[in-house]
Amino acid sequence: MSDFYAAVFGAGICGTAIANELNKKGKRVLLVDPYVSENAPGPPAGLVNPATGMRAKLCWNGKACYDALRNQIETLIEYSGCNDLISDTGVLRPAINEKLAKNFKKALDKYDWPEGWVRWMGEEEIQELNPEIAPNLGGLYLECGYTVYVDNYLNTYRKYLREQGVTCRYEEADYCYNSSSGQFTIEVGEEEITADHLIVAAGYRTPEFEEWSGLPLEGVKGQIVQFEAQEDLAWDHAVSAKGYSMRRGKRQLIVGSTYEHNFDSLDTTEEAYERIAGKLDIMFADISSKLTKQVQMAGVRVTTPNRLPVIGRHPEQEQLCIYTGMNSKGLLFSHHVASLLTKHLVDGEEIPEELNVRRFED
Numbered sequence: 001m002s003d004f005y006a007a008v009f010g011a012g013i014c015g016t017a018i019a020n021e022l023n024k025k026g027k028r029v030l031l032v033d034p035y036v037s038e039n040a041p042g043p044p045a046g047l048v049n050p051a052t053g054m055r056a057k058l059c060w061n062g063k064a065c066y067d068a069l070r071n072q073i074e075t076l077i078e079y080s081g082c083n084d085l086i087s088d089t090g091v092l093r094p095a096i097n098e099k100l101a102k103n104f105k106k107a108l109d110k111y112d113w114p115e116g117w118v119r120w121m122g123e124e125e126i127q128e129l130n131p132e133i134a135p136n137l138g139g140l141y142l143e144c145g146y147t148v149y150v151d152n153y154l155n156t157y158r159k160y161l162r163e164q165g166v167t168c169r170y171e172e173a174d175y176c177y178n179s180s181s182g183q184f185t186i187e188v189g190e191e192e193i194t195a196d197h198l199i200v201a202a203g204y205r206t207p208e209f210e211e212w213s214g215l216p217l218e219g220v221k222g223q224i225v226q227f228e229a230q231e232d233l234a235w236d237h238a239v240s241a242k243g244y245s246m247r248r249g250k251r252q253l254i255v256g257s258t259y260e261h262n263f264d265s266l267d268t269t270e271e272a273y274e275r276i277a278g279k280l281d282i283m284f285a286d287i288s289s290k291l292t293k294q295v296q297m298a299g300v301r302v303t304t305p306n307r308l309p310v311i312g313r314h315p316e317q318e319q320l321c322i323y324t325g326m327n328s329k330g331l332l333f334s335h336h337v338a339s340l341l342t343k344h345l346v347d348g349e350e351i352p353e354e355l356n357v358r359r360f361e362d
């Protein structure tokens with residue numbers, strides 16, 4: 001018998017979610033990540049906004065995704081007693097041009113929004129909500145949208161998982177599959193640990209696992225900037241127009257993001273800063289002069305042709321699994337999709353075709 005049901009490589013947004021879902025099913029889980037800890041730095045903020053893109057399209061399985069994440073966040077808040085995991089202040093999507101106004105109005109009728117999620121706001125109402133916002137033609141207000149302080153969220157989640165009985169090893173590990181025993185052997189430090197399944201949830205580093213190197217995943221670099229205002233800012237909601245901004249503390253404003261398809265390094269660049277400052281000017285009138293840059297960060301999103309996550313088993317080694325391809329909606333997708341992978345592994349349920357890694361087979 002193996003030491004663990006599954007070894008999960010990667011303790012980011014996907015890895016924590018799948019470790020938690022399997023653990024909830026009573027399965028023993030080993031979580032491995034050499035680059036993080038329970039006190040790791042991380043992105044200062046991420047948006048949960050189910051109205052996606054310039055058409056404000058309701059995200060894939062929006063309600064199921066939203067509820068699954070929200071349930072786990074509430075569990076983490078209750079567990080930690082911390083009030084700095086999220087900011088429940090909604091997302092404003094101002095229509096800063098005619099086209100956006102048309103798209104946003106259309107989206108209200110086009111999608112089956114759950115009760116209370118979204119409503120139209122006139123220009124004056126928006127002005128009242130946020131006196132600094134750029135001129136607009138009204139817009140959408142996503143009452144259900146919120147900001148996650150991703151660094152706090154993930155560190156709390158890792159601690160929670162350890163206390164729930166998940167074995168967490170924040171160090172280098174290697175693995176091999178032993179066909180005679182039908183197990184993976186994971187080498188961590190001096191130890192050799194066995195597991196029935198190995199789940200790769202390593203974000204943009206997933207293609208470094210050679211068995212998964214051939215998938216059509218594209219890494220798109222993104223940079224964000226955290227600004228500090230000289231005075232307390234007069235609003236607390238997030239804004240998503242041709243860029244997005246999120247609030248943290250009384251004076252911090254986090255603004256993103258770039259979408260860089262060609263890049264050689266994860267260094268931050270002046271060019272990206274200029275682009276982000278441009279987005280800030282589009283979202284807010286006359287605010288740039290009141291802000292100073294505090295931090296600039298870069299990361300990589302893993303994008304897929306259908307913009308949906310990738311889960312499932314390796315075609316030649318069915319105990320080797322994958323969870324990646326979160327595009328720009330990692331938070332929203334994380335728990336619902338982790339529960340689908342768990343139900344597949346533990347209960348034998350089918351994986352929806354649009355998510356299954358097998359969709360890339362000829």
Ligand SMILES: Cc1cc2nc3c(=O)[nH]c(=O)nc-3n(C[C@H](O)[C@H](O)[C@H](O)COP(=O)(O)OP(=O)(O)OC[C@H]3O[C@@H](n4cnc5c(N)ncnc54)[C@H](O)[C@@H]3O)c2cc1C
Nearest residue numbers: 010012013014035046047202203205222299326329330331
């Ligand atoms: C600039 C930017 C802004 C974004 N904004 C948002 C947003 O507002 N809302 C939102 O929902 N999403 C946002 N995203 C997307 C979101 O960050 C991703 O979808 C999400 O992080 C993907 O989760 P993941 O677990 O696949 O990868 P990650 O969260 O990157 O986690 C991967 C983990 O694997 C670990 N790892 C790597 N190699 C190994 C290895 N060999 N062994 C073990 N572990 C390994 C890493 O250390 C890391 O902890 C943004 C992304 C970027 C770049």
